Amino acid sequence: MSNRDRLRYVLSCALGVLFLLYLFTAEQNFISVWAHPRMTALHTLLELFAITVASMVVTSAWYTFNRGTGRHSQIFIVGFTVVVVCDVFHVLTYPGMQDFLSPSGLSSTLFYWLVGRSVEVLTVSLVAISVLPRMSRWLSLGVGVSLSAAIVVFGTLFLDSFPQTYIAGVGLTPFKITYELILFTLNLMLAVALQVQAQRQGSRVLSLMSLSSLFMGLGSLAFTSYQAISDIQNLGGHAFKIAAYALLFRAVFISNMTAPFLALKASERENREFREVMKTLGANLHNSVIFQVLRKPGGRTRFTQVSESIERINGIKAEDLYRDPTLWKRLIVQQDRGLYRATERMSLEAMMKFDTTVRMACPDGRERRMHFVAAPRKLTDGTVVWDGLATDVTEQYQTEARRRKLEAELNQAQKMESIGTLASGIAHDFNNVLAAIIGNTQMVIEDVRHQESAEALQGLSQIQKSATRAKALVNQILSFSRKEAPVRTLQPVRPIIEESLSLLRTTIPSNVAIDERFDDDNTYALMDSTQIQQVLVNLCTNSWHAIGERCGRIGIHTSLVDVDSQESRHSSLLPGRYVRIRVEDDGCGMDSATLQRLYEPFFTTKPPGVGTGLGMPVVHRIVTSHDGHITVDSSLGGGTRFDIYIPGVEAIDGVHEESAPIAHPKVMGNGERVLYVDDDPLMSQMVDRMLTRARFKVRVVNDPHVAVELLQKSALQFDVLVTDYNMPGLTGLQVIEAARHLREDLPVILLSGYVSEQLRQAGKRQGVGFVMEKQKSLEELSGAIERALEAYATEKIQ
Ligand code: ADP
Ligand code: MG
Numbered sequence: 183m184s185n186r187d188r189l190r191y192v193l194s195c196a197l198g199v200l201f202l203l204y205l206f207t208a209e210q211n212f213i214s215v216w217a218h219p220r221m222t223a224l225h226t227l228l229e230l231f232a233i234t235v236a237s238m239v240v241t242s243a244w245y246t247f248n249r250g251t252g253r254h255s256q257i258f259i260v261g262f263t264v265v266v267v268c269d270v271f272h273v274l275t276y277p278g279m280q281d282f283l284s285p286s287g288l289s290s291t292l293f294y295w296l297v298g299r300s301v302e303v304l305t306v307s308l309v310a311i312s313v314l315p316r317m318s319r320w321l322s323l324g325v326g327v328s329l330s331a332a333i334v335v336f337g338t339l340f341l342d343s344f345p346q347t348y349i350a351g352v353g354l355t356p357f358k359i360t361y362e363l364i365l366f367t368l369n370l371m372l373a374v375a376l377q378v379q380a381q382r383q384g385s386r387v388l389s390l391m392s393l394s395s396l397f398m399g400l401g402s403l404a405f406t407s408y409q410a411i412s413d414i415q416n417l418g419g420h421a422f423k424i425a426a427y428a429l430l431f432r433a434v435f436i437s438n439m440t441a442p443f444l445a446l447k448a449s450e451r452e453n454r455e456f457r458e459v460m461k462t463l464g465a466n467l468h469n470s471v472i473f474q475v476l477r478k479p480g481g482r483t484r485f486t487q488v489s490e491s492i493e494r495i496n497g498i499k500a501e502d503l504y505r506d507p508t509l510w511k512r513l514i515v516q517q518d519r520g521l522y523r524a525t526e527r528m529s530l531e532a533m534m535k536f537d538t539t540v541r542m543a544c545p546d547g548r549e550r551r552m553h554f555v556a557a558p559r560k561l562t563d564g565t566v567v568w569d570g571l572a573t574d575v576t577e578q579y580q581t582e583a584r585r586r587k588l589e590a591e592l593n594q595a596q597k598m599e600s601i602g603t604l605a606s607g608i609a610h611d612f613n614n615v616l617a618a619i620i621g622n623t624q625m626v627i628e629d630v631r632h633q634e635s636a637e638a639l640q641g642l643s644q645i646q647k648s649a650t651r652a653k654a655l656v657n658q659i660l661s662f663s664r665k666e667a668p669v670r671t672l673q674p675v676r677p678i679i680e681e682s683l684s685l686l687r688t689t690i691p692s693n694v695a696i697d698e699r700f701d702d703d704n705t706y707a708l709m710d711s712t713q714i715q716q717v718l719v720n721l722c723t724n725s726w727h728a729i730g731e732r733c734g735r736i737g738i739h740t741s742l743v744d745v746d747s748q749e750s751r752h753s754s755l756l757p758g759r760y761v762r763i764r765v766e767d768d769g770c771g772m773d774s775a776t777l778q779r780l781y782e783p784f785f786t787t788k789p790p791g792v793g794t795g796l797g798m799p800v801v802h803r804i805v806t807s808h809d810g811h812i813t814v815d816s817s818l819g820g821g822t823r824f825d826i827y828i829p830g831v832e833a834i835d836g837v838h839e840e841s842a843p844i845a846h847p848k849v850m851g852n853g854e855r856v857l858y859v860d861d862d863p864l865m866s867q868m869v870d871r872m873l874t875r876a877r878f879k880v881r882v883v884n885d886p887h888v889a890v891e892l893l894q895k896s897a898l899q900f901d902v903l904v905t906d907y908n909m910p911g912l913t914g915l916q917v918i919e920a921a922r923h924l925r926e927d928l929p930v931i932l933l934s935g936y937v938s939e940q941l942r943q944a945g946k947r948q949g950v951g952f953v954m955e956k957q958k959s960l961e962e963l964s965g966a967i968e969r970a971l972e973a974y975a976t977e978k979i980q
Contacts, residue, residue: 222278235427246438261305263326268298369399394429464489479564701741728769761830766823851878886912897925907934
């Protein structure tokens, strides 16, 4: 209730009271003189107005908006039906009116008057104390009409049993005056009670009812003091009554009609504004489309909401999508449709979040990558509704791809740096190996010249040993520097660490001791061996630098640890089993400033040329990509300890260490005739010597054309054809093809410096059973020839 309402209330009260004071003090004046002869008509007119207002109260209660909650409408219907009837009979029986059901006269008219006022005050009281019956409006009307009928019957037939209210010549009886005073008191109390309630609830309706009761009460007071019915007090009392009814009508009308209507209008406006906001929001969403889609139990789908941003993002109109719900889906590129359908099915069947990213070919020719997220919910009729958001993630995706590429490049660059570190050590080792080979060769030449074969043999075995070592070194470096996408496989941890350490031992000077300890040989982890090696190389190189020229030690300790939920709270590790690789040194250690920036790219405390600041960030990234965790413990002068945790397991069934390649027993031939085709004379010479030694009969040809000619002369003069692939003139495959024309079942072996999958396939197509790498051929060729011959033999028997 506003202040203005309050002021109005107070003013109305004051006006009412002043008017009453005037009525009490006024002399019977010209109004009463004028009114006297016309009283019947005048009264009818006044009451007509009151009856109309009372009827309007019934009507508006009848058509109340909130019939369910507004139960006071029922009481108004009952009460005011009675009031209307009483007022009508009050008019009909007024002195001067023609007799209707019973003779007209003051006692009759006053009876209806008093009953009407009583019912009115009772009705409003019931509303005020909220004693409200639960009934339909028809029943209410029925009750009202019945009560009225009973009152009319009483007023018509049994009026004598009603106390006297007026005695001609004397005036109003004490009963009538007392009754009016009681009505006045009741109305006044009601007015106060209603006003208190109105203040508490801030309700204008209650305030109006309170004012109405007050006026009604004041009217009662006025009716206590007239002598003649045309007295100004009587007229004034009627005026009060009309005012009271009008106020009540206003209250009922507000609560039943205006208020709900205004509320409706307000909510409609809010609704409209909300829709507007949603619409602009949807249209202006930079990268996303808001949508809602329904799927009826029969399977029909329909979009109920699509933000206008779809036009900008996917180039189709929301209206078109309402019309044709498959339009959006049809933009999905062929390869991604299966994925979309599968996600859709899963979301529908399991009622789980729909979440997928697909590529869409938009009408303007652009390809967009769209991320759909939608939550499904089921309505009671079985309809499934998805409320979702589709976001264009093309740019993020490209950025991510670029980031991954850069990361791979950084990784590779850092690896090259590590190799640089290692290379100096390896080169040194390699030089030693070469020196041994050269020296021994020199000696063997001398020995052979002097026919000292025993010495020569010893020298040759030295040479072989050194060469094998050289090969191992080269392999190590090669395996480390390979540029491959990281592949994590479940593999034993120990060999990987051992290989890294053997690599490091060649690099790190002898003042630094490297101790390794493995608590458990059977530890396996899901890892990329090259990356884990890189981690160890980086950590150990740092340790070595930290130790410097002094004597020091690097300890590498591998164990399997269980992290429980208690410990996991302190780190970002989930509880579970981990391989812990601990790398510790007794070097210079780090101060807190260095520790803080340890994993920062390009942070280094080393002079240019020694440090690049890439080691630790790469270590961190590799460990994280292995779902692992790294901790560091270091203090200035107190050494450093790194713990790396990677999810690990103990050897489980079916997981075994990769068995070492089976060493082929030296296979000896039995005079089988081999045609060897290779344009490289050195290689040919070596193969010739080796196969001859293995008791094969070898014919070496350096020109593929010559080989074909030989075969043409007689294909049967050879038992097996071994040919190099890459040769000038004809390729190995072409030689084989020619041979196949001449002799379909000739066993063949193809050699190549590099065996690609493509070459292997091409060989297969031509029925080449063996495609081998040239480097391997020296060790394995005789075995391969034997197997090729065997395969041929079994084929022939069959
Ligand atoms: P770089 O070795 O090229 O300087 P890193 O990222 O490998 O770059 O290391 C960053 C810095 O962290 C090093 O410069 C060094 O100060 C410090 N650091 C790393 N490991 C150790 C260690 N084991 N002992 C002492 N300091 C270390
Ligand atoms: Mg480093």
